[in-house]
Amino acid sequence: MENCPEQQPLFTFGVIADIQYADLVDGSNYTRTRKRYYRSSLQLLKNALKSWNEAAVKPEFIIQLGDIIDGFNKNHDASDRALDTVLSEFSSGPAEVHHVWGNHEFYNFSRSALLRSRLNSTLHTERSVNAAPADSEIYAYSFSPVPGFTFVILDGYDVGLLGREESSQQYKDSLSLIRQHNPNEDLNCPVFKGMEERYTMFNGGFSKVQLDWFDSVLSLADEKQEKVTIVSHLPVHPRSTTPICLAWNYDELLSIIRSHSCAVCFMAGHDHDGGYHRDKKGGVHHLTLEGVIETPPDGNAFATVSVYEDRMELRGYGRVRDRVLMFAQDKSNIVNAMTGLQIS
Numbered sequence: 463m464e465n466c467p468e469q470q471p472l473f474t475f476g477v478i479a480d481i482q483y484a485d486l487v488d489g490s491n492y493t494r495t496r497k498r499y500y501r502s503s504l505q506l507l508k509n510a511l512k513s514w515n516e517a518a519v520k521p522e523f524i525i526q527l528g529d530i531i532d533g534f535n536k537n538h539d540a541s542d543r544a545l546d547t548v549l550s551e552f553s554s555g556p557a558e559v560h561h562v563w564g565n566h567e568f569y570n571f572s573r574s575a576l577l578r579s580r581l582n583s584t585l586h587t588e589r590s591v592n593a594a595p596a597d598s599e600i601y602a603y604s605f606s607p608v609p610g611f612t613f614v615i616l617d618g619y620d621v622g623l624l625g626r627e628e629s630s631q632q633y634k635d636s637l638s639l640i641r642q643h644n645p646n647e648d649l650n651c652p653v654f655k656g657m658e659e660r661y662t663m664f665n666g667g668f669s670k671v672q673l674d675w676f677d678s679v680l681s682l683a684d685e686k687q688e689k690v691t692i693v694s695h696l697p698v699h700p701r702s703t704t705p706i707c708l709a710w711n712y713d714e715l716l717s718i719i720r721s722h723s724c725a726v727c728f729m730a731g732h733d734h735d736g737g738y739h740r741d742k743k744g745g746v747h748h749l750t751l752e753g754v755i756e757t758p759p760d761g762n763a764f765a766t767v768s769v770y771e772d773r774m775e776l777r778g779y780g781r782v783r784d785r786v787l788m789f790a791q792d793k794s795n796i797v798n799a800m801t802g803l804q805i806s
């Protein structure tokens with residue numbers, strides 16, 4: 463960074479996680495160990511939008527990592543009103559928003575309602591997108607903001623109990639899967655047994671249809687030698703979060719990511735404490751962004767990411783720390799470098 467102070471990024475984007483807005487007095491998390499600032503989260507979103515609006519290089523887009531409004535809105539019949547409030551703030555921002563779906567989206571809305579809603583970004587983007595098969599009802603798609611770079615939005619609740627009709631085959635299959643790992647009557651209560659903790663109702667996973675689609679997107683990106691950032695509400699690397707926040711079949715997704723040289727970064731929310739780990743297999747950066755909802759009113763939790771040919775520079779605000787995410791040298795470059803050495 464110090465060697466090239468004048469270098470302009472190819473593009474920038476904003477990222478923010480777990481706003482969980484509700485017009486309610488402050489509360490706490492399930493275990494009552496953390497405070498949740500339901501109203502203040504809107505002000506923290508305004509802070510982020512102000513920063514992006516005033517940036518010298520305006521973001522090309524903003525990624526909202528899921529849990530945009532809190533599930534408590536549903537109890538107060540306030541889901542639509544809360545969503546209106548947050549989306550009207552986002553509309554004052556400098557760029558279009560790519561919405562990811564988290565567990566709180568499903569506490570408020572059914573999957574079929576979400577697919578028709580303003581939170582289905584494939585309906586509202588002016589960019590061309592490559593979406594998962596339409597008949598699958600999976601909310602996953604990819605887009606390329608700048609040639610050479612692709613972003614993939616994944617659906618972490620494609621397999622899961624949330625948002626599905628109890629009569630549906632997907633619900634029945636997911637219930638059978640979770641029951642194999644979690645004998646508790648309340649399926650929001652985890653089994654405290656290491657990695658098994660992830661089998662709770664507030665998590666979910668990726669179906670074979672989505673995994674196959676994802677694999678094909680990455681194969682195409684490999685061929686085109688693109689750099690791919692993957693986005694999901696649920697983290698998939700055990701060292702980037704705690705087991706209680708991992709996707710059910712995180713291992714299957716991780717193995718696909720590891721098999722493609724195009725993957726450079728994986729961004730998630732859901733774990734309000736945040737996390738980071740650089741995978742030793744392939745060098746992909748796994749970033750879990752700190753959640754707005756558990757950030758005190760005098761703090762902040764968002765980031766602006768500047769993308770260069772060889773790296774992404776994440777400028778964090780408040781609880782989010784700055785990071786330089788270098789891209790792993792790809793195999794073709796390694797081969798070229800070795801050939802060059804041999805010739806000389």
Ligand SMILES: [Zn+2]
Nearest residue numbers: 529564565732
């Ligand atoms: Zn969540």
